[in-house]
Amino acid sequence: MTILSILASGLFLLNTKTTTLAVVAKQGSDPRIFYYGTTVSGSDIDGLGRSGFTYQPCYTPFGLTGPQEHAISVIQSDGNNTLDLKITGSSLDEWEDGKILTVTSADPVYDIVVNNVFKTYYDEDIVEAWAEITNGGRKSATLTRYYSAQMPLHTGNVWISTLSGSWSNDANVYQEPLVRGTKLIKNMDGVRNSHSSHAEAMISLDGKPCENAGRVIGMALEWGGNYEMRFVTDDSDYHRIFAGICPDNAPYTLAKGETLATPPVAFSFSPEGMGGVSRNFHRWGRRWRLAHGDRERKILLNSWEGVGLDINEECADQMMGDIAAMGGELFVVDDGWFGDKYPRAVDNSSLGDWVADRNKIPGGVEGLVKMADDHGVSFGIWVEPEMTNTISELYDKHPDWVLKSDGRDLICGRGGTQLVLDLTNPEVRDFAFGVFDRLLTENPGIDYIKWDANMNISTYGSPYLKKQAHLDIEYWRGFTEVCQRLRAKYPNVTIQACGGGGGRTNWGVLPWFDEFWTSDNTDALQRLTIQWGTSYFFPAIAMAAHISACPNGLTHRVLPLKYRCDVAMSGRLGLEFQPKHMNDEEKEFCRKVIASYKEIRPVVQFGDLYRIVAPFDGKGYTSLMYVSEAKDKAVFYWWKQANFTDIHLERPLMAGLDPDKMYRLKELNRIDDNPLPFEGQVFSGRFLMDNGISLPMFNEVSGSTPEWSSRVIYLVAE
Ligand code: GLA
Numbered sequence: 001m002t003i004l005s006i007l008a009s010g011l012f013l014l015n016t017k018t019t020t021l022a023v024v025a026k027q028g029s030d031p032r033i034f035y036y037g038t039t040v041s042g043s044d045i046d047g048l049g050r051s052g053f054t055y056q057p058c059y060t061p062f063g064l065t066g067p068q069e070h071a072i073s074v075i076q077s078d079g080n081n082t083l084d085l086k087i088t089g090s091s092l093d094e095w096e097d098g099k100i101l102t103v104t105s106a107d108p109v110y111d112i113v114v115n116n117v118f119k120t121y122y123d124e125d126i127v128e129a130w131a132e133i134t135n136g137g138r139k140s141a142t143l144t145r146y147y148s149a150q151m152p153l154h155t156g157n158v159w160i161s162t163l164s165g166s167w168s169n170d171a172n173v174y175q176e177p178l179v180r181g182t183k184l185i186k187n188m189d190g191v192r193n194s195h196s197s198h199a200e201a202m203i204s205l206d207g208k209p210c211e212n213a214g215r216v217i218g219m220a221l222e223w224g225g226n227y228e229m230r231f232v233t234d235d236s237d238y239h240r241i242f243a244g245i246c247p248d249n250a251p252y253t254l255a256k257g258e259t260l261a262t263p264p265v266a267f268s269f270s271p272e273g274m275g276g277v278s279r280n281f282h283r284w285g286r287r288w289r290l291a292h293g294d295r296e297r298k299i300l301l302n303s304w305e306g307v308g309l310d311i312n313e314e315c316a317d318q319m320m321g322d323i324a325a326m327g328g329e330l331f332v333v334d335d336g337w338f339g340d341k342y343p344r345a346v347d348n349s350s351l352g353d354w355v356a357d358r359n360k361i362p363g364g365v366e367g368l369v370k371m372a373d374d375h376g377v378s379f380g381i382w383v384e385p386e387m388t389n390t391i392s393e394l395y396d397k398h399p400d401w402v403l404k405s406d407g408r409d410l411i412c413g414r415g416g417t418q419l420v421l422d423l424t425n426p427e428v429r430d431f432a433f434g435v436f437d438r439l440l441t442e443n444p445g446i447d448y449i450k451w452d453a454n455m456n457i458s459t460y461g462s463p464y465l466k467k468q469a470h471l472d473i474e475y476w477r478g479f480t481e482v483c484q485r486l487r488a489k490y491p492n493v494t495i496q497a498c499g500g501g502g503g504r505t506n507w508g509v510l511p512w513f514d515e516f517w518t519s520d521n522t523d524a525l526q527r528l529t530i531q532w533g534t535s536y537f538f539p540a541i542a543m544a545a546h547i548s549a550c551p552n553g554l555t556h557r558v559l560p561l562k563y564r565c566d567v568a569m570s571g572r573l574g575l576e577f578q579p580k581h582m583n584d585e586e587k588e589f590c591r592k593v594i595a596s597y598k599e600i601r602p603v604v605q606f607g608d609l610y611r612i613v614a615p616f617d618g619k620g621y622t623s624l625m626y627v628s629e630a631k632d633k634a635v636f637y638w639w640k641q642a643n644f645t646d647i648h649l650e651r652p653l654m655a656g657l658d659p660d661k662m663y664r665l666k667e668l669n670r671i672d673d674n675p676l677p678f679e680g681q682v683f684s685g686r687f688l689m690d691n692g693i694s695l696p697m698f699n700e701v702s703g704s705t706p707e708w709s710s711r712v713i714y715l716v717a718e
Contacts, residue, residue: 063082087104129267145244151240202217310336384453424464429478502518532622
């Protein structure tokens with residue numbers, strides 16, 4: 001194909017470092033995708049068509065395309081239910097890290113205009129796609145489906161891996177072949193959207209999903225509200241994949257002249273298995289989508305699992321002293337610190353009354369900030385700004401600030417009294433921003449905020465909104481506005497996104513947050529599964545992983561402190577227990593763990609993740625490693641999950657190392673009486689990747705060999 005004929009055909013090759021997305025935008029035709037895969041150049045561009053790739057629709061409108069599944073449907077003001085989209089123009093712009101292609105299509109009869117936008121992130125091998133839908137007519141038009149993007153995918157032995165779970169059982173991996181029919185992943189929580197399912201999927205093109213081999217496309221919808229991902233397989237040569245806001249019960253009325261910009265879907269292609277896609281998303285997340293993706297995270301102690309709502313000044317003082325002595329850097333006061341007229345004694349009151357409970361905390365928040373400073377640690381605080389309780393001064397004053405439906409009883413959540421505030425209302429947005437503004441202005445020493453959200457939308461009704469069907473979208477506009485105002489005024493504060501655990505682990509909310517609370521479940525064994533799934537799309541720097549008490553508060557499991565530490569050390573390390581209940585030996589062990597984590601923190605938080613053996617592989621252990629960008633340092637993790645007599649564990653092969661570098665091995669958090677044979681020895685990267693290392697079944701400790709064993713090994717190139 002010559003350059004001229006390429007231009008005439010409207011073919012755009014959107015290249016990233018190792019991939020090409022070929023979009024066809026021919027005047028008068030509809031937008032098409034030709035190819036998505038490894039980079040295509042030179043004569044291979046010609047080969048695309050000859051090898052059997054065909055132009056496939058990438059934003060199918062409803063009404064004139066027969067039985068094809070569609071991405072957009074509109075009911076016009078006169079009741080007409082058809083839409084026709086013909087390309088009227090296209091533009092290609094550059095931005096710092098790539099290109100932005102905008103393909104504009106219009107209906108020749110009705111004034112509906114759609115921009116399909118594709119934005120490349122060259123260095124990270126990511127392409128975002130979204131749609132901007134404009135009603136240029138004189139009357140309103142109603143969108144009954146308004147997905148962000150549509151991606152065709154050639155059929156074959158295609159498998160899909162998705163994440164699903166529930167409160168405290170977050171992000172389990174489910175893998176299945178894409179077979180005939182429609183697979184629909186959908187979330188209708190309204191406030192958090194990653195508990196029951198995640199808005200991300202891995203699509204393995206070469207059969208059963210593999211970690212470090214095979215072609216894989218990863219996709220993530222960047223949206224915090226209700227969503228759908230639809231995978232359609234029929235008797236044609238292509239699967240059709242759709243993602244966007246869930247339009248169920250949410251027809252969107254576009255006023256005259258109004259544009260609806262849908263949230264982007266980020267795609268990444270890698271020939272290096274799911275691990276390759278994860279590494280692309282992690283790099284992209286750290287560089288472009290996460291607050292302070294280049295800043296090391298502090299090691300913190302959070303009060304929640306240690307003392308629950310019984311936080312007070314004396315106990316804060318003791319906990320701050322303990323975390324400081326262990327070498328930690330931050331103390332976070334969780335739930336329970338607030339409420340004046342209605343103090344938060346149990347979880348049925350006070351949300352919205354964000355003033356210190358002076359009975360528990362006579363010196364107020366300012367006193368706590370000063371106390372932390374005196375202990376030499378930073379200070380953080382928990383708030384749930386989108387919520388209230390019927391027992392609160394806020395609700396007494398503003399009963400119309402909650403989501404509810406006229407003439408119907410309130411549907412309450414946690415404690416039998418919790419309600420979601422109506423963020424569609426500008427006054428409520430001001431209030432929510434004001435919660436942060438007042439706390440941070442009065443206490444400039446606050447370094448960290450845990451922003452929680454413990455309830456879903458139970459009543460789809462807003463006392464403020466004129467178009468009730470817009471509630472989901474308007475809620476998210478309100479949320480986004482609060483986030484933007486908060487970040488504009490307080491760019492440096494660290495903010496954790498928490499939604500009753502991992503309910504807000506999505507790329508839609510993360511741009512304003514530094515990290516997320518991965519799960520309310522801190523049981524180290526179950527965390528292996530939760531953190532594994534979460535790591536598909538989210539980097540360790542953002543994945544809060546805390547060492548918790550034993551037995552675990554939720555699973556009641558008894559696990560050695562070392563095992564709990566070794567699991568937490570594979571994410572953003574924190575502590576979540578009452579140190580008062582530990583003996584000196586345990587505190588000393590935590591002190592050493594924190595010191596070691598400081599050593600490996602840059603590798604874990606900025607390195608590349610290589611997942612080796614999955615917790616659900618049935619091999620009796622889980623293993624993964626992080627490798628620094630320069631491949632001069634790496635951290636290898638191994639956790640035994642099953643214990644039966646005479647089982648024989650395979651040697652895990654390392655990954656991601658430089659084959660030609662020589663690495664010296666050092667075990668961290670060692671409790672065994674004797675060092676393992678490889679301790680302090682030097683091996684080539686090639687040897688470690690080809691042969692791995694044998695790890696014994698147990699941590700051999702005289703007098704107390706525990707059932708569970710785990711290893712963290714630090715590799716440093718000579
Ligand atoms: C949620 C969070 C927990 C804790 C509690 C406090 O469940 O996920 O970490 O903050 O709320 O009520």
